[in-house]
Amino acid sequence: MTKSAGSTLPAKIDEEYYQISEEILSSFPKFRPPVDLFRFKEEALTLIPLIRKGQRLTNEQVEEVHALCLAGNLFVSRSDHPIYSEHMVKQLDLVLQDSNLKESEVADICMRALIMRHEAFAEQPVRPVFDPLYKDIMVFTEILWQDRHRIKLFMRRLLRDYSLSKHAFNSLIVGTWLLLRVMEGGELRRRDLDRAALAFFLQDIGMAKIPAFILNKPGSLKAEELEKVVLHPTVSYKIMQKLDLAFDELTQTSMEHHERLDGTGYPQKSKGQQISRIGRIAAIADSFAAMITKRPYAEAKEPTQAAQELAADHKRYDGQLTGFLAAALLTGAVS
Ligand SMILES: [Fe+2]
Numbered sequence: 078m079t080k081s082a083g084s085t086l087p088a089k090i091d092e093e094y095y096q097i098s099e100e101i102l103s104s105f106p107k108f109r110p111p112v113d114l115f116r117f118k119e120e121a122l123t124l125i126p127l128i129r130k131g132q133r134l135t136n137e138q139v140e141e142v143h144a145l146c147l148a149g150n151l152f153v154s155r156s157d158h159p160i161y162s163e164h165m166v167k168q169l170d171l172v173l174q175d176s177n178l179k180e181s182e183v184a185d186i187c188m189r190a191l192i193m194r195h196e197a198f199a200e201q202p203v204r205p206v207f208d209p210l211y212k213d214i215m216v217f218t219e220i221l222w223q224d225r226h227r228i229k230l231f232m233r234r235l236l237r238d239y240s241l242s243k244h245a246f247n248s249l250i251v252g253t254w255l256l257l258r259v260m261e262g263g264e265l266r267r268r269d270l271d272r273a274a275l276a277f278f279l280q281d282i283g284m285a286k287i288p289a290f291i292l293n294k295p296g297s298l299k300a301e302e303l304e305k306v307v308l309h310p311t312v313s314y315k316i317m318q319k320l321d322l323a324f325d326e327l328t329q330t331s332m333e334h335h336e337r338l339d340g341t342g343y344p345q346k347s348k349g350q351q352i353s354r355i356g357r358i359a360a361i362a363d364s365f366a367a368m369i370t371k372r373p374y375a376e377a378k379e380p381t382q383a384a385q386e387l388a389a390d391h392k393r394y395d396g397q398l399t400g401f402l403a404a405a406l407l408t409g410a411v412s
């Protein structure tokens with residue numbers, strides 16, 4: 078992209094405006110941009126208003142805007158960030174092309190996009206709703222692939238209130254953090270990261286089929302209610318199988334995230350080595366994700382407290398993995 082204005086921009090402009098790239102401009106409705114547009118006046122080293130948001134553009138104006146953009150002289154005010162970011166939530170791949178966004182802004186937009194995609198998929202687990210979710214997970218893994226340390230930005234964004242999709246986001250982040258931690262210094266293939274991320278994100282999707290009154294019940298569950306809950310790993314697996322997506326990682330996270338090392342889990346009561354590594358990670362991610370949010374039957378725990386409790390429970394959870402999580406949280410390495 079041409080950056081003609083960028084190098085000569087006064088710091089104040091740089092702080093208050095984004096230079097807008099061609100990819101982003103072309104993602105806006107052509108004749109009615111949703112944000113105010115400004116042009117850079119090189120002679121005066123200043124920005125002047127060009128188009129008001131919502132204004133209907135003539136063909137000539139569309140061309141002028143396009144030419145200014147190509148020359149690197151088209152800007153958006155940072156005060157329009159809410160509109161700008163809302164736009165990106167719906168087209169997440171744009172964050173990969175926008176060098177003006179701060180890393181924290183990228184993480185926020187990515188989080189909102191993923192939760193929105195999950196909500197839509199939980200409601201309607203069909204291929205056309207899955208495809209954009211998958212695309213956004215690939216944006217998430219690309220963000221990490223460019224710099225694995227960015228997982229910390231997401232660890233700082235774990236949600237403390239519960240919804241199925243927020244829980245899925247927490248599980249995705251903690252699961253991915255654990256995987257990256259385990260693979261530190263080792264060889265992680267991009268494809269494995271992609272698959273694992275998708276698997277952590279969707280392991281609980283079967284919960285969408287359990288009636289809300291059961292999930293939100295404060296007291297203990299009746300036998301037939303419990304039966305429904307215990308089935309959700311299998312339901313997750315079946316939903317993905319229907320979409321032709323039952324690859325190993327997804328099968329393992331779905332079927333094993335409630336298994337426990339001592340055989341007290343469900344649905345298969347698997348034990349120790351019978352549970353795959355990704356299944357063990359999934360179990361910790363899922364439990365931790367749930368413990369730090371408020372539920373009708375339990376208060377939200379502090380992340381350090383939750384991690385310590387999991388680490389103390391070495392009969393049921395993999396001690397090496399819970400140790401990594403507890404150590405990182407206690408030393409503030411991820412906060
Ligand atoms: Fe679950």
Ligand SMILES: [Fe+2]
Nearest residue numbers: 244281363367
């Ligand atoms: Fe869960």
